[in-house]
Amino acid sequence: MAQQHRRTGKLTPQGSGTLTLAGNNAYSGGVQVRGGVLGAASANAFGRADVYVGGGGVTVGASAPVTVAGKYTQLASTTLELDIDFDGCGGGRLRVRGQFTIASDTLHVKFVNGYAP
Numbered sequence: 001m002a003q004q005h006r007r008t009g010k011l012t013p014q015g016s017g018t019l020t021l022a023g024n025n026a027y028s029g030g031v032q033v034r035g036g037v038l039g040a041a042s043a044n045a046f047g048r049a050d051v052y053v054g055g056g057g058v059t060v061g062a063s064a065p066v067t068v069a070g071k072y073t074q075l076a077s078t079t080l081e082l083d084i085d086f087d088g089c090g091g092g093r094l095r096v097r098g099q100f101t102i103a104s105d106t107l108h109v110k111f112v113n114g115y116a117p
Helices: none
Strands: 018-021 031-033 037-040 050-054 055-061 065-066 071-076 077-082 094-096 100-102 104-113
Touching: 100 104
Parallel strands: 018 037, 031 050, 037 055, 050 071, 055 077, 065 094, 071 100, 077 104
Antiparallel strands: none
8 A cells, every 4th residue: 555645844935936836735834935926736736734925926727626724825915816717627716724814916817728708
């Protein structure tokens, strides 16, 4: 039987680039975005803890709803982008199990895969 290893470290992206997370991530130390853009390309991209966005932004572009297992906090001067896909699978949605706090300046809602409202 395969053993799954759990990681407890915190993911801290910073700078000006884009980091896109995919796969079934199981780290439990949380995410702290200090700069650049953090993209979610899978339902469990953000692991199993809190997401804190103090700089830069977050893009949710997975084909299924992305789950934040803990709290989601997004401060001023940051951006949240939801790439909504109306294929019936819930793409572009963000589900937060804990407290959801947004004090950011910008919310982008982008329709993808040819959908026009």
